[in-house]
Amino acid sequence: METQQQLDDFQARIDAGEKIEPKDWMPERYREQIIRMGSQHAHSEIVGMLPEGNWISRAPSLKRKLVLLAKVQDEAGHGLYLYSAIETLGVRRSELIDQYLYGNAKYSSIFNYPTLSYADVCVIGWLVDGAAIVNQTKLAHSSYGPYARANLRICKEESFHKKQGYEMVAKLAEGTPAQRKMVQSAVDRFWWPTLMMFGPNDSNSPNSAELLKWQVKLNTNDELRQHFVDRVVMEAEAVGLTLPDPDLKFNEETGHWEFGEIPWDEFWDVVKGNGVMNRERIKSRRKAHEDGAWVREAAQAYARKKNLSREKAS
Amino acid sequence: MNTTKELSVKESKIAYLLRLADDRLILGQRMSEWCGHGPVLEEDLALANMALDLIGHASSLYAYAAEVEDEGRDEDHFAYFRDDYEFTNLQLYELPKGDFAFTIARQFLFSSFSYFQYQQLKEAKDEQFAGMIDKHFKEIKYHLRHSRDWVLKLGDGTEESKKRMQEAFDELWMYTGELFYIDAVDEMMLAEGNGADLLSFKDEWKKLVEDTLTEATLSVPDWDQFMMRGSRTGMHTEHLGHMLAQMQFLRRSHPDADWK
Numbered sequence: 185m186e187t188q189q190q191l192d193d194f195q196a197r198i199d200a201g202e203k204i205e206p207k208d209w210m211p212e213r214y215r216e217q218i219i220r221m222g223s224q225h226a227h228s229e230i231v232g233m234l235p236e237g238n239w240i241s242r243a244p245s246l247k248r249k250l251v252l253l254a255k256v257q258d259e260a261g262h263g264l265y266l267y268s269a270i271e272t273l274g275v276r277r278s279e280l281i282d283q284y285l286y287g288n289a290k291y292s293s294i295f296n297y298p299t300l301s302y303a304d305v306c307v308i309g310w311l312v313d314g315a316a317i318v319n320q321t322k323l324a325h326s327s328y329g330p331y332a333r334a335n336l337r338i339c340k341e342e343s344f345h346k347k348q349g350y351e352m353v354a355k356l357a358e359g360t361p362a363q364r365k366m367v368q369s370a371v372d373r374f375w376w377p378t379l380m381m382f383g384p385n386d387s388n389s390p391n392s393a394e395l396l397k398w399q400v401k402l403n404t405n406d407e408l409r410q411h412f413v414d415r416v417v418m419e420a421e422a423v424g425l426t427l428p429d430p431d432l433k434f435n436e437e438t439g440h441w442e443f444g445e446i447p448w449d450e451f452w453d454v455v456k457g458n459g460v461m462n463r464e465r466i467k468s469r470r471k472a473h474e475d476g477a478w479v480r481e482a483a484q485a486y487a488r489k490k491n492l493s494r495e496k497a498s
Numbered sequence: 499m500n501t502t503k504e505l506s507v508k509e510s511k512i513a514y515l516l517r518l519a520d521d522r523l524i525l526g527q528r529m530s531e532w533c534g535h536g537p538v539l540e541e542d543l544a545l546a547n548m549a550l551d552l553i554g555h556a557s558s559l560y561a562y563a564a565e566v567e568d569e570g571r572d573e574d575h576f577a578y579f580r581d582d583y584e585f586t587n588l589q590l591y592e593l594p595k596g597d598f599a600f601t602i603a604r605q606f607l608f609s610s611f612s613y614f615q616y617q618q619l620k621e622a623k624d625e626q627f628a629g630m631i632d633k634h635f636k637e638i639k640y641h642l643r644h645s646r647d648w649v650l651k652l653g654d655g656t657e658e659s660k661k662r663m664q665e666a667f668d669e670l671w672m673y674t675g676e677l678f679y680i681d682a683v684d685e686m687m688l689a690e691g692n693g694a695d696l697l698s699f700k701d702e703w704k705k706l707v708e709d710t711l712t713e714a715t716l717s718v719p720d721w722d723q724f725m726m727r728g729s730r731t732g733m734h735t736e737h738l739g740h741m742l743a744q745m746q747f748l749r750r751s752h753p754d755a756d757w758k
Contacts, residue, residue, distance in 0.1 A: 233534035233542075234534050237533045240530050241744050245749065246553065246557040246577055247557070250550060253533065253550050256546065257546035257550065264543070267539070359756060360752060472535040472536065475537065475597070478658050479541070481656055481658075
């Protein structure tokens with residue numbers, strides 16, 4: 185049973201800006217929230233390999249092939265850091281993976297959209313990684329130590345991702361008519377889904393209050409979204425791309441860009457599994473997992489044999 | 499064509515560089531198909547890493563071939579604007595990726611061969627070439643260690659993994675003869691002090707392969723069976739064309755666009 189005293193002491197530590205480490209006392213609910221949020225983040229990195237991986241074989245130059253491959257490889261690395269951070273709470277990676285492959289655990293809906301052209305992966309680098317950086321930069325100050333540190337590491341690599349994405353977007357935007365058409369189409373399709381990445385509006389976000397109180401996250405969904413929009417509008421303008429929102433306008437008083445109504449119906453459809461690629465993504469991840477079962481078993485069997493012969497030898 | 503010796507040296511050098519580069523690009527492209535689909539997260543990272551190394555090596559070898567050629571082309575020309583019969587990679591590397599055992603068996607054969615080949619090439623007279631090879635050699639050594647470890651684990655793992663590993667080597671064996679294919683290009687490069695003497699390490703390579711398979715409790719397939727040939731002069735399986743169609747389509751659809 186958690187006593188009020190324990191809860192108060194815990195809150196005092198959080199308020200004083202202390203990091204919570206794996207062996208520290210923590211409310212069960214805090215532990216659950218970290219596992220939920222952190223593993224969702226990890227799954228997103230892994231599923232996120234698929235839409236971009238879709239263009240590795242078709243990248244239009246060797247340089248771009250290498251950059252894309254390196255980027256997707258980084259996502260795998262991020263997944264690994266995050267799973268390791270969450271495993272400090274006494275839950276195994278294999279359980280977490282089972283929860284999203286066969287259970288109800290979620291991953292970011294943005295990865296349920298298809299990448300229809302090479303420009304899509306460039307725009308993903310610019311917008312999706314850009315949005316992820318806004319989130320993760322804040323999460324690097326999260327109250328749970330291992331999760332904060334994983335995010336810090338991730339941020340360093342994400343800024344390279346965003347940079348290469350924006351660089352290529354700029355190149356396409358000033359390229360041939362076909363390249364310009366390709367990149368504008370990608371922006372048109374990814375703009376709203378990217379804004380949805382920050383989650384529902386604050387008034388509609390059930391977990392937010394608790395996560396903020398415990399400083400698992402430090403800003404509300406809407407604050408982060410606004411921060412992102414303010415920055416991206418300038419970036420789009422700089423390369424002459426149009427963001428598909430007629431209501432976008434600068435508010436002199438607030439100093440922020442106001443934007444139109446996010447298509448939340450679409451958001452909930454995709455969350456519920458009805459995005460264009462939801463089924464494919466899970467099918468594809470399950471296949472990799474199931475096809476790899478014999479490999480994992482063999483590695484374990486080999487390790488057991490080696491341990492046994494080592495024991496015999498000593 | 500080859501009216502002067504000088505021209506023929508240059509041609510041989512380009513052909514030699516392209517053979518090395520084609521092997522690496524095609525194998526790297528196959529390897530990259532694993533990205534996001536590996537059997538375990540750590541291996542997703544390792545396979546992508548090897549693909550990155552291989553395609554990176556190919557890219558610098560192509561760039562050097564373009565430099566030697568001196569006709570204003572770049573590395574992408576060789577990767578994106580040649581057809582099947584102009585590629586000179588071994589058939590061994592274009593075969594579909596298969597299961598993880600197949601990928602590992604092929605990677606082991608490639609890496610072990612390259613390991614010996616690079617020991618000689620890194621001493622080449624051409625310093626630019628030797629420097630490039632020396633840099634790549636470090637990565638090849640890692641690939642060899644990684645793929646050899648997996649041959650052992652899978653060979654001596656479970657009944658199923660052993661069966662898959664054995665099948666992979668059995669299937670790949672007939673493509674290994676070409677590793678030691680030698681023609682005028684090789685002879686010219688060797689004479690110029692810029693080639694590897696393949697026959698000088700053939701027995702050593704075979705021993706490394708045999709020792710590894712034996713340690714992995716696998717049987718060594720028959721070295722004297724029929725061996726495929728023709729890759730270096732443009733003979734390929736039909737798999738290559740489909741791979742190139744995918745790899746090249748976007749670049750070829752917009753040849754005048756800047757994609758770098």
